[in-house]
Amino acid sequence: MAPRRSVAGALVGPATLAVVLGLLVPLAILFRYSLNRFVPGRLMVEALTAENYVKFFTDPYYVAVLLRTLRVSGICMVLCLVLGFPLAYALARTGSRWKSVLVMLVVLPLFVGNAVRAAGWMVMFGSRGLLNTLLGVVGLIDRPLQLMYTEGAVIVGITAINLPFMVLTLESVIEGIDPAIEDAAASLGARPLQVFRRVILPLALPGVLAGTILVFILGMNAYATPILLGGPRFQMMGPLVYGQFAGLNNWPFGAALSFVLMTATLSLSAVSNLWIQRRYRR
């Protein structure tokens, strides 16, 4: 027993080391920075102050950015779930020999970087983009619609990027649900919608949780999409953090923003996790 346990310990070692060195140590340093003071011209000055956090929560602009980030991520999460569930179900239940090809098609967008895909949406949404041109040709509009640089564009972009994660997560869970259980429910008189609500959804709940949290976190931290589709005046937390670090060299405030973002993401994920589990636990 003992030698085997020590082998297992040795195997876990490298990953643990990577997490500690690559995540926890930088986080600790970052947290320390967030308590420092920023003095223009001297950049970061050693201190032990909460003024960066106070600045964030007292300035309506920053609070608005946080709320917008939450709203966009939340909407994208719901869209991903609503759009992803039927697709995941169809993929999980198909008997087609093209199944692996279909799964590949879902994954394919991940091969293209976020920036490239956002550029693709720009071609779609621009005032002379595909959508406006089409609508104009059909005669539904006489003036181009403002599609670019709107919250809607950002939501579409982020949803498109995050959908595959939701689909893959749900698909693997739904595949684990014995189809005979659905037959059993039907034979007992459950209509298809009741089969979904009473049987499939509760059994797929772990996947729903994992998928929504994953997609929510990705949405909260989106960077390229809000910049490219939202434009300079549409701020979300990701670009804001980057701006403080790279643009203004204000490391203490950037660090504080990072912690606000991280805390908001983690606590919301945890709360929703508990809430859904309580609500649907039989």
Place this chain on the structure above:
Amino acid sequence: MARIELEAISKRYGDVHAVRDFSLVIEHGELVVLLGPSGCGKTTTLRMIAGFVPATSGRIRLGGRDVTNMPAHRRNTGLVFQGYALFPHLTAAENIAFGLQMRKLPEPVVREKVTRALRLVRLDDLGDRLPRQLSGGQQQRVALARALVIEPDALLLDEPLSNLDAKLREEVRVEIRQLQRALGLTTVMVTHDQDEALAMADRLVVMSAGAIQQIGTQRELYEHPRNRFVAGFVGRTNFLRGLLVEPGVFRSDGGLTLRYDGRSAPAGAVAPGASPSGARRALALRPERLAIGALADSARANRVAGTVEFASYLGAIIEYYVRLSSGEILRVHAPNTGAAGDRAWALGETVHVSWPVEVGLVLEDEHQPEEDHR
């Protein structure tokens, strides 16, 4: 409860006939077993009755209602699945309540019916358990209770015992049978296990390659199999291949001249008066109806010498493989009576196998039906 009428139902997947022209009337309270090897179409037939698989053609009636195009959730059939298919997130009681809740019965009625159903399957104290906290036999009973509590027009059992160990299986099949009788449930059961089928059925339907081979009681199938497939699938059978030389006389390929009496031969079997057309025939001999002895038994019409090539002591019987002088092999089941005069035969010993004329049954030596339709 009601009778089930199946009128020439077929299921085709592309060019493949999963089930063809299946016609059967199952009377009120009758238990019919669909028996056949895997891929014979028995499960597809059951799924068509349940409504999970639409029939390509034909009609299905449940208690006089035409349900052919009715979705599964409106058919009112009670199903017990091979793996039970219990809802893993619901307790035993909630599993049983599911169908009643779907019927929108008031909560007190549901509770009372669930309690009664749990008592019926002797699980009174285990209603709060989740399926994974129950043994296989208990899960099986929950599945049965769940199917029965909705008072279905038909009870459909899909290999309901295959996940139980051998001893439990024999107990549960008696239990199911008693329950089915007591409640007067019209029941269709699918199995590939002939012991189970023989033990439980009122009537059996032997299927192969999507088609009915024969319908009948245990005795009818065993004594009067219509073809080689049925004779081989229900019980054990020796087949000697050869030709009819004249009425009542069979010449095996190994050169044995054997007498048989085909007076009781059913349709499909070859009557002794049939012309010796030279068509290939098979002589079917049940192993327990052959006698084995040191000397030829002159009271029996057929006597062949041979040597014991293999013996298995099976408890109630001893099974011998006897290599006949003609080179053919016969399986012989000798009862293990324990009488003083009985003796076991050693490998290599010379013996005589004998049987009276009424044991032999001559059947068409067709290909196995599976080969026909592939």
